[in-house]
Amino acid sequence: MPNIASILKAEISRVARKEVRAEIETLKKASVHHRALIAALRRQVNGLEKELRNVANGSGKRAAVRDADETVEAGPKRRFSPGRLASHRSKLGLSAASYGKLVGVSGQTIYHWEQGKARPRAAQLERLASVREFGRQQVAERLQAD
The missing domain is CATH 1.10.260.40 (lambda repressor-like DNA-binding domains)
Structure with missing residues (x-):
């Protein structure tokens, strides 16, 4: 007959692995969600930086076009x-x-x-x-x- 201590030890080990696997699965899901949010924020920051560069480097032509559009926009949309x-x-x-x-x-x-x-x-x-x-x-x- 096998040793009860070894059977008990194996069963405790199996249950512990099962619990750890469940906890790790929730952490993996949270990690994927956070990575997606980080990627979206990076894209947003890159877009804002690009827009800022365009505004900072605005030439006279762009400013003239914007001014012309603003005068027209005074009317109805x-x-x-x-x-x-x-x-x-x-x-x-x-x-x-x-x-x-x-x-x-x-x-x-x-x-x-x-x-x-x-x-x-x-x-x-x-x-x-x-x-x-x-x-x-x-x-x-x-x-x-x-």
Whole structure:
């Protein structure tokens, strides 16, 4: 018959390993969570540092663009939808080049806006809004005047 002390010792060792394994599992989960938070914070810090460098190294051109955008932003906030632009242009029966003349941009720019490859600036949004108020006759008059 085996020694009761050795059986008891083996059983205590098995139960202890089981308990330690459970505790380690919770610590591993906490560690993974903390590492994910640390990585997110690092990304946030890198983004903020990059933004700070851009602001610190702001050239006169960037400042002029910001000033121009701020003057336009004094009006109502404008939203932009590529689909609505395309439907308005087709409703008027205009080519992208003609519509671009009304807005003051090229036809290629209109295509890019409609496809969602680019977005208009604030000043261009204002011009788009003014063109949306025109009917077919007003558009024809404007295009003949140019």
